[in-house]
Amino acid sequence: MREVVLFSLVKIVCVIVPLLVMVAYAVLVERKVSAFIQDRVGPNRTALPLIGQIPLIGPFLVRLGIFQPIADGLKFILKEDFTPQHVRKVYFWLAPAIAMIPSLMTIAVIPFGSQLGSQQMVIADLNVGILYTFGIVSLGVYGIVLAGYAANSKYPFLGGIRSSAQMISYEIAMGMSVIPVFMIVGNLRLNDVIAYQAQHGWLAFPFMAPHQTAESYWLWPFTLLSFAIFVVAAFAETNRLPFDLPESETELVGGYHTEYSSMKFGMFFLGEYAAMIAISAMMAVLFLGGWTLPWWGLNQPAQTTGRGVLQIAIFLAKLLLLMLFFIWVRWMWPRFRYDQLMHLGWKRFIPIALANIVATALVLWFQSAPVQ
Amino acid sequence: MIVKRTNLSFWERLYLPAIIGGFKVTLRHFFRKKVTMQYPEEKWVVPEGYRGAPYLVKNPEGRIKCVACQLCEFVCPPKAIRVTPPGPPGAPEVGNIEKAPKEFEIDMLRCIFCGYCQEVCPEEAIFLMKDYSLTAETREEMVYNKEKLLALGGVHHDKICKWEQKAAEAVEQGVKP
Secondary structure (H helix, E strand, C coil), X not given: CHHHHHHHHHHHHHHHHHHHHHHHHHXXXXXXXXXXXXXXXXXXXXXXXXXXXXXXXXXXXXXHCCCHHHHHHHHHHHCCCCCCCCCCHHHHHHHHHHHHHHHHHHHHHCCCCCEECCXXXXXXXXXXHHHHHHHHXXXXXXXXXXXXHHHCCHHHHHHHHHHHHHHHHHHHHHHHHHHHHHHHHCCCCHHHHHHHHHHHCCCXXXXXXXXXXXXXXXXXXXXXXXXXXXXXXXXXXXXCHHHCCCCCHHHHCCHHHCCCCHHHHHHHHXXXXXXXXXXXXHXXXXXXXXXXXXXXXCCCCCCCHHHHHHHHHHHHHHHHHHHHHHXXXXXXXXXXXXXXXXXXXXXXXXHHXXXXXXXXXXXXXXXXXXXX | CCCCCCCCCHHHHCCHHHHHHHHHHHHHHHCXXXXXXXXXXXXXXXXXXXXXXXXXXXXXXXXXXXXCCCHHHHHCCCCCEEEECCCCCCCCCCCCCCCCCCEEEEECCCCCCCCHHHHHCCCCCEEECCCCCCCCCCCHHHEXXXXXXXXXXXXXXXXXXXXXXXXXXXXXXXXXX
């Protein structure tokens, strides 16, 4: 028992610390990618006193902006933490924490590697993994709504209201888009979802399998549709750009975090990016095979430490590609109008997701029926 | 005015053409040459006729061209210029040939770079040059005095050598010391 607790603590530290570092660097990537898309060069000045002077590699790192997150973080901490007179103090202080915690908690059930030694590379191997995730993710809206309510002024209030409506609508579509996955896999445990994909090919791309089978191609249209709905709903859930209505700087000043400054604002920022990482990890696990690759036996749990580390690297690579996709999309499309958002959510995605469940069930039924 | 909206086709309503178009445009820009100028290291080429900071100029002999007529001080809309005229005796080394300001100050914090001083100057002694980012740590430093303005302004090479003519006349009349 004591060992389990100890290893869990070690794993928690080993996940949370890299996660926060990834959040910091996600911000840097966001700035760099946006700059490149807009024909700019992005942050390229911040340098640590000694590292910047290393020949060749030092100036390159500086131009890459590697040290920028340090400056950004310091700025958040050192800025004046201003609390306006008119806010509801308790909720005002509570909201940033509530916005941040759910995204960190989601990470707990994500299998980020197969195993190192005898340890499974997941903090909590729950047999109801996905239900837990959806439960926690839906808590994320409370932080934003509470921030909007606590600020006690009109723009944050509007942002909070929009956010609650948006997140509730898209959570339905998201939950329904995942049901076919579990009907196919037959289990809610995320490790089993990965094990199924290692056998039968990734759910979004069945050709990523050690041996091609006709069965998985029958299901491809439906899993791909699930994947598409899940991706769009993920954008809405994390308030990313085609659906960033709660924030919408152009109309609501800053949306729900208008009244926040300093580290309290930083917490919302951190929460947003942590949520992006969490939802990207979910996508990688549910549809893109998690830590597996179909070649060189990498779809089996690792026997040696080296392979274990390699599989963690594979998972991180998938995660980074998905994050890059998230960031790229942000600089591509304008925001949806509010009625378009609701129209898309309720009149398109929810019916399609429902039909998808039925269709998947039918295919599975035909497949399992005994051959006459 | 009522704008008639065209109905989108089914293909367009799937958002897919817009999505593909977005990917294409952003990808193209991602690899395009960047337009950012690394400012303090590189500076932009100031165009001809640019109105930067006003400085005083010397004639080719190295003498100040300003005759302390104070027209610029009078015309200056934000009252950034202050000219202290030499007073009745004039400068001792040149006698009564031509006046020159005892002190000439431009407060660069007040200056609006309108160019009226250059336009009004009968002696072509003040010009708006191409300097644009004037900085200092105190307000006092931003008030440029005569020496500084002359040093920054340099020599103006014009064809009319008014001073030579005047000096010759002065020698003729015996008023040059």
